[in-house]
Amino acid sequence: MNDLRTRYMGLQLRNPLVASAGPLSQTLDGIKSLAGGGVGAIVMYSLFEEQIRHEAARETEMMDRSAESFAEALSYFPTEPSNESGLVHSYLQLIEKAAPVIDVPLIASLNGSAKGEWSGMARRMVDAGASGIELNVYYLPEDLQVSGREVEQRYVDIVADVKQKVSVPVAVKLSPFFSSFGEMARRLDEAGADALVLFNRFLQPDIDLDQLQVISGFDLSNPDEAKLPRSWISALYRRVSASLAASTGVETTQDVVKYLLAGADVVMTTAALVRNGSSYAGQLVDGVTSWLNRRQLTLNQARGMLAVPAGADADEYARSGYVSGLERAKKTYAK
Template identity: 55%
Template structure:
C-alpha cells in the first residue's frame, strides 16, 4: 500500500500529521509520535504572549543596565532571571528535528505583528521544515470590520513569508463571511498551505457558582462536517496544500477527509485521548479500507468526493440543504 503524499512541497511517508499539542513538548514526545508512524509533527505552539513577555523583560534588563555602565546596551540579566519560553522552544525544535526522520513543523500562535517574522526565521534556522501560522483571532470588538480582520491575516502572512524560505501554512478559523474568498486571497498572497479549521475556546457558565468556566475540550467526530465541507469545496480551486483538522477520532474520519480532497489530515485530540500509538491504529484502518475498496495509492483516493471544479457550489449546497430538510421533515421520529 502506497501512502506517501506531498504537503507544503514536502514529501511525507503518509498523510497523517500530528497537530500541535502537549504531546510535542519534549523530544521524547516527538519521537513517540514519529515512531507511531505519523508523516510529520507540528510542534506545540509558541505564543505571541511569550514573545512579548521576553521582549519586555529584555527591555527592562537593558534599561536597568544603563544605570550601571555605558556599555550596557548589550546587558542582559542572569539566565535564571528571565523567561526562556521562546529560547526553550527553539532548542526543543532543533533537538526534535535532529532526533526524527519525519519533518518537524514550527507553530506560531498570535494575532498581531509582534515578533512573528523574527521568530519564524529563528524557527527555520533551528531546523523547522515549515512554519504553521495559527492566527487565533476572535474579533469581539463590534467596531472592527470584516475587511480589517482579513487584512490582518494577509499582513501576518506577508511578514513571515518575507522572513523565511521554508513553506508557510496558515491555520484559519471558519468564521469569515466568505471563507472561500479568504482562502483564495491567502493562496494568491503566497500561503503554501491552509489548515482548516482552528477551534475557538467556547466558555461555559456554571449557574451554581455563577462563574464562567474556561476549559479546552478535545474534538469529537461530530465536528468533522464543517471542515469536511470546505475541504471538498476548495479542492482544485486553490494551489495551496489543504490540511484538514478537527474531529479525527478513527480511520473513518481520516478516510473521509482524504476523499474530500485533503492533502494531509491532522489530529491532536485522538492522540491525546488514546496516546501517540493511536496513530498506528488510524493508519492501519486506512490501509484496511483501501484494500477492501481496491485502492493501491493515496492519489487514487484523494478528492474522489470533492465538488468538481466548475460546478455551481452555491446552488449545489442550497440543493443539498433543501433535500436534507425535506428528508428530515418526512422522517418519523416516533412519539414526542
C-alpha cells in the same frame, strides 16, 4: 501494500496523517514518540505572540537596568533579546534537539493576532531546524467598529509578513467565521500561503452557576465537528493552489478516510492521540491502507473522489445538498 506517500505544502511525507499542535509535542520524548508512532509529520505546540513580546520586553528591561548601573558593561549584552531563560529559548532548543533525531518533518507553530515584530520568530524557528511554519491566527475582535474587511486584511498581512521572513513553507490555520470563507481562502492562497488548515477551535467559555463566574476550558474535539471542515475542503479542492489540511474531529480510520475523500492532502489529529497514545497513529495509518486495498483504490484515486465536482457551481451544489437533506429529514422524522 498501498503507497501512502503524500506531498503537503511542498514537504514529502510518508503518509497523510499529521500530529497537530498539542500537548504531546511539548517534550523531546513526546516528539520522538509521535514520530515512532507512525505519523507523517508533527506540528509542535504553539508559541504565542504574547509570550514572545513579554519575554522580549523583560529582556530589554534587564538590559536597560544593567546599562544604568553598569554603563561600561553594556557592550556585553546581545543586540537582540535572547530569552535564554524563558519559553522562547526552550522552544527553539526543543526544535534543535528534535529535528535531527526524527525521520519526519517538524513544523513549528506560531499563534498570533496582529502583524508585528513577533513574527520574526519564524526565522529563528527555521534556523533551529523547523521544516515549516504553521500560523495559527487567533483573533476575536471585540471592537464593534472593526469591519470584516479589516479582520480579513489582518490575516493576509500576517501571512505575507511571515512569508517574507522565511524560505520554508508556511501554513495558516483558520477559523470558519468569515462572511465569505471561500474568498478568504483564495486571498490567503494568493498571499502565498502554502497550506490552509481547516479549522482551529476557539475557546468557548461557560458559566459556573454555583460560583457565578465565567470559566474557561478546552475540550477535545469529536467526530461530529468534522462535518464543517470537510464541507469546505470539498468545496476548495483543486480551486486553490495551497495544500488542504483537515483538522478537528478525527478519532477513527473512518474519519481520516472521509477527509481524504473530501480532498484533504493531510489529516491532522491531536484528540485521537491524546486519548489513545502516540502508537495509535500507526493503527490509523494501517486502517487507511486496509480501506484503500479493500476498495482497490490508490491514495491518489481516493483523494477528492467525493469533493465538489470540478465543473459544478459550488453554490448550487451546496443548495442541492441542503434541499436533499431536508427531504430526507421529512421522510425520517415527519411520521
